[in-house]
Amino acid sequence: MDEAMERSAAAADPAAENRIVVGGALIHRGRVLAARRSRPAEVAGRWEFPGGKAEPGETETEALERELMEELGVRARALTRLPGAWLVRPGLELRLWAAELLSGEPRPLLEHDELRWLGAAELADVDWLDHDREVLPEVARLLTTA
Numbered sequence: 001m002d003e004a005m006e007r008s009a010a011a012a013d014p015a016a017e018n019r020i021v022v023g024g025a026l027i028h029r030g031r032v033l034a035a036r037r038s039r040p041a042e043v044a045g046r047w048e049f050p051g052g053k054a055e056p057g058e059t060e061t062e063a064l065e066r067e068l069m070e071e072l073g074v075r076a077r078a079l080t081r082l083p084g085a086w087l088v089r090p091g092l093e094l095r096l097w098a099a100e101l102l103s104g105e106p107r108p109l110l111e112h113d114e115l116r117w118l119g120a121a122e123l124a125d126v127d128w129l130d131h132d133r134e135v136l137p138e139v140a141r142l143l144t145t146a
């Protein structure tokens, strides 16, 4: 589906009440970026795929690419949606995507206090948020087949 169709499909769906938060498994040279949250307290110290809430009218890919620029200072391109969707709290649904780094060196500008590039064999080395942990087998597959 192209982006215009994606936008109008979302607008036409009366069940689309949830706000979407998009996280990106940012892949570069066979490794994926893990980011440690510095806030809020409930998730501080846990590792995630950086991202954030889609603004009204924004597609998931637009939201992800904007958030990766804001949070990490990099240009990235969303590639493919990873399987799964999770209700983080009522009205907020998490979706995860694979993305590729186009330019820039990620820096923890806003919500994170540490970043790490992990290879497929290192994915279990950090304390991921529970939902993110569920997509690690798929991320490992992407890293080893890329």
Ligand SMILES: Nc1nc2c([nH]c(=O)n2[C@H]2C[C@H](O)[C@@H](COP(=O)(O)OP(=O)(O)OP(=O)(O)O)O2)c(=O)[nH]1
Pocket: 021, 022, 023, 024, 043, 048, 049, 050, 051, 052, 053, 088, 094, 111, 129, 130, 131, 132
């Ligand atoms: N960004 C992101 N959030 C995640 C992931 N996994 C996970 O459970 N969450 C949870 C943590 C937060 O409670 C919730 C909302 O994400 P967020 O904290 O990035 O969104 P936000 O409120 O900062 O959004 P914003 O207003 O700054 O745009 O989703 C993930 O991989 N990435």
